[in-house]
Amino acid sequence: MAYALVILIEIVRAVAGLVLISTGLMVIFGMMRVINIAHGEFMMLGGYTVVIAGKAGVNPWVSMLVLAPLIVGLFGVVAERLFIRFFYGRMIDTLLATWGLSLFLIGFVTVVFGNTVAGVSVSLGSVQIGGFRVSGYAFFLIAVAAVLLVATYGVLRHTRWGLIARGTMQNANMAAALGVSPSLVYMTTFGIGSALTGLAGALLSPITGVVPTMGIAFVARAFITVIIGGPAIIMGTISAASLLGTVSQLMTFATTPVVGDVALLFVAVVLLRILPQGITGKLFRRSI
Amino acid sequence: MDRSARAGTIATLLIGLLITFGLPAYADPFQVMQMTLYVVLAIFALSLAFIWGVGGILCFGQGVFFGLGGYTFAICAINFGGSTGAFLMALLIPAAVAAALGYFMFYGRLNDVYLGVVTMVFSLIIWKLINSTAGPEWHIGAARLGGFNGIPSIPPLNWPGRPADALDPLQVFQIAMGLLVIVYLAMKLIKGSRYGRVAIAVRENETRAALLGYDVPFVKLVVFTFGGLVAGMAGALYAANQAFIDPNVFSLEMSAKVLVWVMAGGLSTFVGPIIATIGLQYVALFLADHKLMNSQLVLGAILCVLVLSLPNGIIPALQDAAAWLFGRTRLALAGRAPAAARKTAL
Amino acid sequence: MTGEDRPPLLEATHLTMRFGGVVAVNSVNFRLAEVELRCLIGPNGAGKSTFFKCLTGQYQPSAGTVKFRGRDITGAAPHQIARLGVGIKTQIPNVFNGLDVHENVRLAAARGVKTRRMIDRTIAEVMDRVGIGDLSSRIVGTLAHGQRQLVELAIVLAGEPAIMLLDEPSAGMTNEETARAAAILREINRTTALIVVEHDMQFVKMIAHTITVFHQGAILMEGPVAAVMADPTVRDVYLGRRAA
Numbered sequence: 075m076a077y078a079l080v081i082l083i084e085i086v087r088a089v090a091g092l093v094l095i096s097t098g099l100m101v102i103f104g105m106m107r108v109i110n111i112a113h114g115e116f117m118m119l120g121g122y123t124v125v126i127a128g129k130a131g132v133n134p135w136v137s138m139l140v141l142a143p144l145i146v147g148l149f150g151v152v153a154e155r156l157f158i159r160f161f162y163g164r165m166i167d168t169l170l171a172t173w174g175l176s177l178f179l180i181g182f183v184t185v186v187f188g189n190t191v192a193g194v195s196v197s198l199g200s201v202q203i204g205g206f207r208v209s210g211y212a213f214f215l216i217a218v219a220a221v222l223l224v225a226t227y228g229v230l231r232h233t234r235w236g237l238i239a240r241g242t243m244q245n246a247n248m249a250a251a252l253g254v255s256p257s258l259v260y261m262t263t264f265g266i267g268s269a270l271t272g273l274a275g276a277l278l279s280p281i282t283g284v285v286p287t288m289g290i291a292f293v294a295r296a297f298i299t300v301i302i303g304g305p306a307i308i309m310g311t312i313s314a315a316s317l318l319g320t321v322s323q324l325m326t327f328a329t330t331p332v333v334g335d336v337a338l339l340f341v342a343v344v345l346l347r348i349l350p351q352g353i354t355g356k357l358f359r360r361s362i
Numbered sequence: 363m364d365r366s367a368r369a370g371t372i373a374t375l376l377i378g379l380l381i382t383f384g385l386p387a388y389a390d391p392f393q394v395m396q397m398t399l400y401v402v403l404a405i406f407a408l409s410l411a412f413i414w415g416v417g418g419i420l421c422f423g424q425g426v427f428f429g430l431g432g433y434t435f436a437i438c439a440i441n442f443g444g445s446t447g448a449f450l451m452a453l454l455i456p457a458a459v460a461a462a463l464g465y466f467m468f469y470g471r472l473n474d475v476y477l478g479v480v481t482m483v484f485s486l487i488i489w490k491l492i493n494s495t496a497g498p499e500w501h502i503g504a505a506r507l508g509g510f511n512g513i514p515s516i517p518p519l520n521w522p523g524r525p526a527d528a529l530d531p532l533q534v535f536q537i538a539m540g541l542l543v544i545v546y547l548a549m550k551l552i553k554g555s556r557y558g559r560v561a562i563a564v565r566e567n568e569t570r571a572a573l574l575g576y577d578v579p580f581v582k583l584v585v586f587t588f589g590g591l592v593a594g595m596a597g598a599l600y601a602a603n604q605a606f607i608d609p610n611v612f613s614l615e616m617s618a619k620v621l622v623w624v625m626a627g628g629l630s631t632f633v634g635p636i637i638a639t640i641g642l643q644y645v646a647l648f649l650a651d652h653k654l655m656n657s658q659l660v661l662g663a664i665l666c667v668l669v670l671s672l673p674n675g676i677i678p679a680l681q682d683a684a685a686w687l688f689g690r691t692r693l694a695l696a697g698r699a700p701a702a703a704r705k706t707a708l
Numbered sequence: 709m710t711g712e713d714r715p716p717l718l719e720a721t722h723l724t725m726r727f728g729g730v731v732a733v734n735s736v737n738f739r740l741a742e743v744e745l746r747c748l749i750g751p752n753g754a755g756k757s758t759f760f761k762c763l764t765g766q767y768q769p770s771a772g773t774v775k776f777r778g779r780d781i782t783g784a785a786p787h788q789i790a791r792l793g794v795g796i797k798t799q800i801p802n803v804f805n806g807l808d809v810h811e812n813v814r815l816a817a818a819r820g821v822k823t824r825r826m827i828d829r830t831i832a833e834v835m836d837r838v839g840i841g842d843l844s845s846r847i848v849g850t851l852a853h854g855q856r857q858l859v860e861l862a863i864v865l866a867g868e869p870a871i872m873l874l875d876e877p878s879a880g881m882t883n884e885e886t887a888r889a890a891a892i893l894r895e896i897n898r899t900t901a902l903i904v905v906e907h908d909m910q911f912v913k914m915i916a917h918t919i920t921v922f923h924q925g926a927i928l929m930e931g932p933v934a935a936v937m938a939d940p941t942v943r944d945v946y947l948g949r950r951a952a
Contacts, residue, residue, distance in 0.1 A: 109475060160670065165475050166420055167669055170625065173618055174665030181659025290614070294486050301479055332494040339487045343480055347470040556818065563804055563815045570802040573764070574867060575790035575819045 076204020087212045089319035090219035095292045096299040096311050098271030103300050104307040105243045109169050112176035114289020117275025120146050121284040124276045125192045134196050142276035143269035150268020183286040191283040227308045230362050298342040304352020308362050313353045371550050374633050382539040386532040394535045398603050400640045401538040406596035407623045407639040409589045412549050415629035417585035418565030422478040423485030427456040427590040429611035431597025439517040441503040444525035452598030453591050460590025468579040489612035512608025519602045549632050561585050622665050715778030717742045717901050723772035725758050732758040734925035745902045747912050750922030756905050764796045765789040795869030799876050801860045805849035816866035838862040853880040871901040878911040890914035
């Protein structure tokens with residue numbers, strides 16, 4: 075039954091991967107209804123932060139867990155102030171604008187850093203299960219994803235900022251009347267969402283390699299998870315990631331990774347048809 | 363159609379006919395082939411301009427129908443050895459797929475953002491699938507799908523009924539231009555017709571259109587299917603002209619490009635996207651030739667600037683400037699109510 | 709002339725609408741005769757708008773039936789109900805904001821098989837009746853709220869319906885516009901039945917013959933204007949004194 079255990083671990087790892095790449099987007103989309111198509115590129119920036127910091131001699135764990143979120147978070151704040159905030163409330167314009175930003179970032183990074191894949195190496199060894207070896211990094215990712223979910227829930231539910239943010243997202247005018255600056259809340263929310271995204275990119279860079287187009291592989295899946303998840307930030311991410319991750323991983327085991335990918339997309343399309351508001355649009359409606 | 367709109371249409375048609383018969387005399391064969399490519403892409407842009415401008419359907423994966431048209435043409439032409447049947451199939455298959463996808467989306471009440479995501483995801487699915495078909499076991503009849511390598515040696519367009527009699531580049535250009543003119547005219551006529559105005563009403567306010575008795579999902583389905591057919595036509599011409607096609611036609615970048623062209627051209631006219639497509643293609647060519655800048659960087663920057671400053675597109679902005687010069691508003695010049703700005707085209 | 713042999717124009721039987729655990733409309737029985745004018749009133753949350761939306765097809769009822777001239781239309785799609793001759797004006801005006809008034813009315817008049825002359829005649833008649841002829845080329849989105857309400861009224865009329873369902877037609881209107889709307893509705897009622905959901909009691913008094921009072925998802929009382937207005941239970945319900 076070692077094989078079954080390994081499959082289980084791989085499924086949880088796939089789910090954790092989806093959680094990681096989606097949480098930042100969920101914060102931004104779930105709370106601000108901003109669809110950031112440049113999401114993949116924010117991840118890419120996280121990856122490049124690790125690469126550059128590595129060249130400067132910074133410990134890769136520090137650059138992954140601290141530096142990347144910080145830098146990309148700051149970049150998010152700047153992008154929000156200078157560009158994205160002009161499109162609030164206009165979803166289609168936001169889509170097009172962030173699409174432009176995405177292409178621009180890919181082009182810019184390609185010009186500056188070139189097209190070759192940069193590597194990030196960290197080693198956590200591997201764990202022996204029966205006749206199989208499971209990479210230690212997989213467990214690390216699962217752990218980080220779990221911590222991330224708990225921390226985000228904690229902040230949203232139990233801190234003052236979380237309350238203010240949730241209130242502002244529900245009714246900005248009311249929040250303003252109570253002395254909160256919605257503009258400030260949007261800025262910090264976008265910044266935090268960007269930081270989480272940069273973190274995800276950094277954490278996944280040892281697996282994918284760092285290249286200007288690395289974000290493209292993730293953006294579709296992140297989007298799908300967020301939209302299938304529905305309005306509740308934590309429950310939505312968990313439910314969507316679990317469902318999609320499990321289906322995708324099982325199909326990959328049964329056939330090929332391509333079919334696994336396609337299966338994920340297919341399930342997403344069907345789910346959208348049945349639950350046009352996402353999972354937490356119908357179920358778990360009051361949750362965070 | 364009111365008088366000034368009719369005048370504009372006739373003027374455009376005349377210019378189109380002029381180019382169709384006049385250009386070959388002034389350009390060398392290579393330039394003519396280049397122009398054919400741009401004309402084909404303009405037809406592709408028109409397909410999106412129609413479903414978006416008239417139907418209010420913002421499709422993020424219009425490249426899918428373009429690609430399906432191209433691949434269908436390639437596969438059929440290689441198998442049947444002639445282009446006429448292949449061309450017809452390249453109209454039917456994308457239209458059928460559009461109808462199926464449209465049925466799924468519109469009768470499922472998918473709107474705005476979610477529709478955009480589904481169309482984007484759908485094109486991703488097709489892109490992934492085609493990309494992975496590189497091995498020799500992947501073939502339809504005599505045509506290997508080729509995966510990321512694409513399909514080479516696609517037979518060219520030939521005189522109908524005479525498969526061995528291929529058209530020369532000049533004639534291909536004239537066919538493409540002719541089709542562009544026909545599609546342009548058809549779209550203008552549809553837009554002004556009863557059905558076009560119902561589609562516009564659906565775009566403006568779905569609830570009210572339904573409360574008036576119009577079958578909203580069906581209207582959108584018809585619009586979307588027509589758009590798929592036109593995109594498929596463009597794809598077939600593309601495949602025949604380039605004699606090669608690869609999965610990049612299904613990529614998000616292709617769908618992004620056509621969106622940028624249509625946005626730049628504006629949704630209020632059909633001639634706007636045509637001009638924008640050809641114009642931006644020349645810009646891209648110029649930049650590539652002079653190795654000036656990374657194409658994605660430029661495309662992205664253009665898109666950002668467009669959304670920021672010209673939400674209605676370049677052509678309407680130019681119309682505004684022209685109208686200001688004449689001391690009237692663009693709406694008065696156009697002689698009719700404005701097409702909804704992109705925001706209300708949701 | 710009893711009207712017993714003809715089915716009522718509109719009939720709801722045990723109509724129920726549930727949203728999760730909340731019963732917004734509770735087994736309501738309702739009947740409207742041809743060319744009748746009925747006002748639906750009741751405090752906020754009483755269920756009148758929900759009931760209204762069950763009639764128009766915007767909601768699918770959880771239970772019960774709705775019949776139009778004997779024909780079951782329960783849960784039918786709005787466009788099917790509209791085609792049967794039911795004209796609907798929604799609480800928030802649903803008009804074509806980007807198009808001009810003439811085009812708005814034309815779209816309503818042009819539905820179905822009609823010649824160009826028939827359509828043009830209908831447009832002219834309707835715009836005259838509602839008194840918006842001078843607004844014909846104005847873009848609807850630029851009009852004041854009260855004017856847009858009138859435009860929506862014209863749109864509904866242009867469909868030549870057998871019955872008009874109006875949800876708060878006088879909301880946002882000036883006194884002058886309200887009086888005008890009341891006159892228009894009284895005039896329409898000569899040939900067309902009307903169900904009007906309203907909050908404005910002055911407006912109700914201007915047009916009503918029979919009033920149905922909703923309270924907590926059920927019909928509290930139904931009767932002629934004077935009786936309902938004078939009824940102490942109705943007043944208590946509005947002032948919140950009565951719990952059930």
